[in-house]
Amino acid sequence: MISDKNMEERNDAFDSAIRERLSGHEPAVPHALWTRISAELNESEEVAAPAVTHIQAPVATTPWWRVAAAAAVVLTVGAASLLYVLQPKAENAVATTLPPAVVNTQSAPAIVVKETPQVAVAATPAVAKKTTTPSTNPAMNTVVADNADNSAKEVVAPATHDQDAELASAPAVTPATTMDLGSIPAFSLKRLSAPESLNDEITIIKSAPSKKKHGKHSADEETTRVIILNKKFDSQPGIRYQLPVRF
Amino acid sequence: MAVAIKSTYSEQDIIEGCIKGDRKFQEMLYHTFSSKMFSVCLRYANEYATAEDLLQEGFVKVFKNMEKFRGEGSFEGWIRRIFVNNSIEHFRKKANMYVVQETEALTYEYYDDNALSKLMKDDLMKLIQSLSSGYRTIFNLYVIEGYSHKEIAEMLGVTEGTSKSQLARARYLLQKKIVDLMPHMKYHLPDQEASI
Numbered sequence: 001m002i003s004d005k006n007m008e009e010r011n012d013a014f015d016s017a018i019r020e021r022l023s024g025h026e027p028a029v030p031h032a033l034w035t036r037i038s039a040e041l042n043e044s045e046e047v048a049a050p051a052v053t054h055i056q057a058p059v060a061t062t063p064w065w066r067v068a069a070a071a072a073v074v075l076t077v078g079a080a081s082l083l084y085v086l087q088p089k090a091e092n093a094v095a096t097t098l099p100p101a102v103v104n105t106q107s108a109p110a111i112v113v114k115e116t117p118q119v120a121v122a123a124t125p126a127v128a129k130k131t132t133t134p135s136t137n138p139a140m141n142t143v144v145a146d147n148a149d150n151s152a153k154e155v156v157a158p159a160t161h162d163q164d165a166e167l168a169s170a171p172a173v174t175p176a177t178t179m180d181l182g183s184i185p186a187f188s189l190k191r192l193s194a195p196e197s198l199n200d201e202i203t204i205i206k207s208a209p210s211k212k213k214h215g216k217h218s219a220d221e222e223t224t225r226v227i228i229l230n231k232k233f234d235s236q237p238g239i240r241y242q243l244p245v246r247f
Numbered sequence: 248m249a250v251a252i253k254s255t256y257s258e259q260d261i262i263e264g265c266i267k268g269d270r271k272f273q274e275m276l277y278h279t280f281s282s283k284m285f286s287v288c289l290r291y292a293n294e295y296a297t298a299e300d301l302l303q304e305g306f307v308k309v310f311k312n313m314e315k316f317r318g319e320g321s322f323e324g325w326i327r328r329i330f331v332n333n334s335i336e337h338f339r340k341k342a343n344m345y346v347v348q349e350t351e352a353l354t355y356e357y358y359d360d361n362a363l364s365k366l367m368k369d370d371l372m373k374l375i376q377s378l379s380s381g382y383r384t385i386f387n388l389y390v391i392e393g394y395s396h397k398e399i400a401e402m403l404g405v406t407e408g409t410s411k412s413q414l415a416r417a418r419y420l421l422q423k424k425i426v427d428l429m430p431h432m433k434y435h436l437p438d439q440e441a442s443i
Contacts, residue, residue, distance in 0.1 A: 011418060015390045017363045018371070018421075022391060025368050026282035027289060030299055034277050037306050038270060044311075045268070 291334035305330040382417035
């Protein structure tokens with residue numbers, strides 16, 4: 001048997017002999033190899049090149065002024081559309097921008113119906129029932145119709161005894177009147193259903209038609225005016241929207 | 248130590264030319280080192296055609312990574328490391344490349360040191376190629392490249408014990424192949440008859 005020490009020595013000697021034998025070994029290299037290497041390098045460069053031009057191409061075909069013009073057109077159209085939707089209704093409105101005091105003086109025996117329907121309801125023409133109860137309290141001659149917290153139907157209807165009597169003779173105003181919201185011009189309803197008023201409470205104030213001295217009503221007087229308020233406009237004192245509704 | 252490149256250009260000129268992708272300088276570099284690197288590839292490959300592929304892959308990597316050479320150490324050593332790493336990577340994918348075995352001190356008792364000196368270099372190269380890829384790689388890294396078992400273990404992701412046992416097996420098999428190739432050089436033990 002060979003001892004471990006001898007074996008180690010023999011292994012070292014063998015390793016050294018191998019190193020010596022292979023130290024100067026420089027075999028002949030195949031002639032075509034450089035051609036293959038050069039071709040592979042060319043191929044890798046060609047593969048990398050189109051990627052750069054591909055990225056640059058779309059940048060070169062879109063000048064900056066086209067992008068700017070397109071953006072300006074989009075912004076202008078968008079702003080115009082937004083302003084058109086949000087602007088106060090001009091057509092079909094009987095009265096606009098009336099302070100609360102004016103509203104009350106125009107319809108002395110006012111019967112005010114207040115409720116809080118969702119805007120979504122108003123957007124869909126539907127029949128909304130409103131209970132009207134004439135009040136006998138003369139002190140409450142001012143319409144207060146912007147109480148958003150009150151979700152129940154509420155009557156705030158100031159009137160004097162004389163006015164009550166006058167009101168009793170008026171055929172258009174009766175208790176428990178049913179008002180058809182569908183009669184409100186669609187354009188107005190659309191305006192009210194604008195996104196910014198989705199969470200607002202809408203208060204509908206109906207006033208009785210005014211009576212002339214000779215007891216006759218004109219065509220305009222036959223149209224019962226309905227004042228539609230919401231919180232947004234209430235936050236701007238003096239702004240009210242009045243829409244014609246025929247019952 | 249600067250590499251003796253037989254041209255009118257200095258080593259630095261050739262390196263800079265290769266970094267720029269100049270084919271002329273790349274070809275100069277190739278002709279300077281191709282034979283030495285082909286020897287490396289032949290030792291790590293199991294056949295001639297594979298060695299050619301390793302040489303091609305190695306030079307492409309050299310040219311693509313030329314800018315990473317920082318001048319620390321010799322340029323030839325840097326190129327050789329690329330070829331060695333490329334060869335290791337080439338055979339790393341093979342399953343069960345490094346079979347874990349117990350560390351075993353082996354040597355072929357009939358082997359005579361004189362047998363190696365009588366062997367032709369190309370024949371010796373073929374014998375090394377005939378080893379399995381695991382044995383061949385560790386044998387090359389330890390015996391030829393001079394790496395320690397610890398370094399080999401880190402490079403190959405094996406334990407030092409595996410590296411030692413693989414080397415012992417590789418050495419034993421190579422000695423046996425040499426003796427088988429040259430039976431007249433068989434070493435006669437004084438008291439003979441040790442069996443493996």
